[in-house]
Amino acid sequence: MAYRGALFSFLVLAFICFKVNGMVKNGLRADSAIKQTINKLWKFKSFKPLPGAGMGGFDKIDMLDLTNEKFLTIYPDRNKKESQQAAYEIVNNAIVIKIQDKESNMELEIKTLTTSTLTLILRVIYNSSTDSKRMGTDLLELSFEAD
Numbered sequence: 001m002a003y004r005g006a007l008f009s010f011l012v013l014a015f016i017c018f019k020v021n022g023m024v025k026n027g028l029r030a031d032s033a034i035k036q037t038i039n040k041l042w043k044f045k046s047f048k049p050l051p052g053a054g055m056g057g058f059d060k061i062d063m064l065d066l067t068n069e070k071f072l073t074i075y076p077d078r079n080k081k082e083s084q085q086a087a088y089e090i091v092n093n094a095i096v097i098k099i100q101d102k103e104s105n106m107e108l109e110i111k112t113l114t115t116s117t118l119t120l121i122l123r124v125i126y127n128s129s130t131d132s133k134r135m136g137t138d139l140l141e142l143s144f145e146a147d
Contacts, residue, residue: 038090038110039066042118042144050121050138064118064144072097095120111141118144 042064065073065083072095074084087098095108109121122140127133 037113037115038095038118039069041065041067041147043147045143045145047143048141050141061142063147066095094123107136108142109138116146118146120144 044061044063060076061074062078063073063075065075070087070089071085072088076082076084088095089098090096093110095110097106097108099105105125107123107125109123110118111121112119120142121138122142123136123138125136128135
């Protein structure tokens, strides 16, 4: 009887390990699939302010260049050479923009991604002044199409 209990426990543990391993591999495959689809030039289509975001300004974006896997480049006007570049990485279905020496950072949550369309939610991440917790505010929904 003790043998059956030990065998059952072993099988349950093996099943749990198998499931967790599969979930980790699927997560890695998902990040890899996002990188394969997202790493291209994206032409700006439209933006929409999100409810509760308040008022603010928005700099014009003409092109979003994600062809480099380490740095994204934003072109305000595709006919001019002006651009802004920032380091980024894809974490948990979001493009995390690394801004050095800043209290706040930006994330672009990937709402939808196909081979021809990209919809992002612009989120500003900052530290709470009262308890130093990281907080985020969703500001805009940005739509792009593949160039």
